[in-house]
Amino acid sequence: MGKGGAVSEGVLKKILLSYSYVAIWIFLSFTVIVYNKYILDQKLYNWPFPISLTMIHMSFCASLATVIIKVFKLVEPVSMSRDLYLSSVVPIGALYSLSLWLSNSAYIYLSVSFIQMLKALMPVAVYSIGVLFKKESFKGDTMLNMLSISFGVAIAAYGEAKFDTWGVLLQLGAVAFEATRLVMIQILLTSKGIQLNPITSLYYIAPCCLVFLFVPWIFVEYPLLRDTSSFHFDFVIFGTNSFCAFALNLAVFLLVGKTSALTMNVAGVVKDWLLIAFSWSIIKDTVTPINLFGYGLAFLGVAYYNHSKLQALKAKEAQKKAAQVDEEEGKLLEQREGEGIGEKRDQA
Incomplete structure (x- = not known):
């Protein structure tokens, strides 16, 4: 009884x-999204400079990561040559900067709820780009699933009360660049045995993002900020916003490291529904029945995709265990045969 009780307590x-990790990630992700919307929206804080906001985030995260690695030495940096950095990290940094820039820009034009509906296309983008780069095998049933998700998002877009073409293009671009970044991480880093945690990721990638964002910032936002003499840097607003963004990176590592990437995907669906409810009830964004119907279809498609991934993962683990058992049995058989030969020699 005591032994069984101990097992039950451990489980x-x-x-x-696991639920705590999920709750922390949902809370921080929710906070960063709503906070960014508050800063960028012209009807709220009214600071519509997405490139500048992204650069502030990257500056804060890069500085904090450098202090943690170089000053306090709490995290070991990854051994990386100059050629590897230029060929692998720099392209990923460029894609990340474009993804963040476009996704933050979309908050100026679209509601929080509609942006979350458009983000349902992420599995479609990741799978399609994975097939293009031969990291995923083309399967008819999976592609049909992707088309059902796209169809649901299209219905949600059709029912959007405040549809803005430019905002939709920005968000779709952000999804495309983020999906490409995720695939490139597999190709350029993971396949070479390089694993970056959130601190080392920010340490290596955030400076790249700053460099890539600086060029459009000079031409697009710097002239406007220079002419806006009334603007003053609010350390409380931008400091807490940047800290939330940094904490979110840590929460992602905590969630994926302690549970799985699949758990994060499922938690993301829960977060999206919470954001849609928050956007409708608190921010007073218009959410139409067609919106909800379309997103409901997309949600079912994403849920089926996650279920398929889970089944494939279980099958892979079962196959791996079976292979290990076969290998152990083979070694045991060889050992017994060796012992048998030894015994015969002794008898001779």
């Missing part, structure tokens, strides 16, 4: 910890 503790 319960593990479940509670």
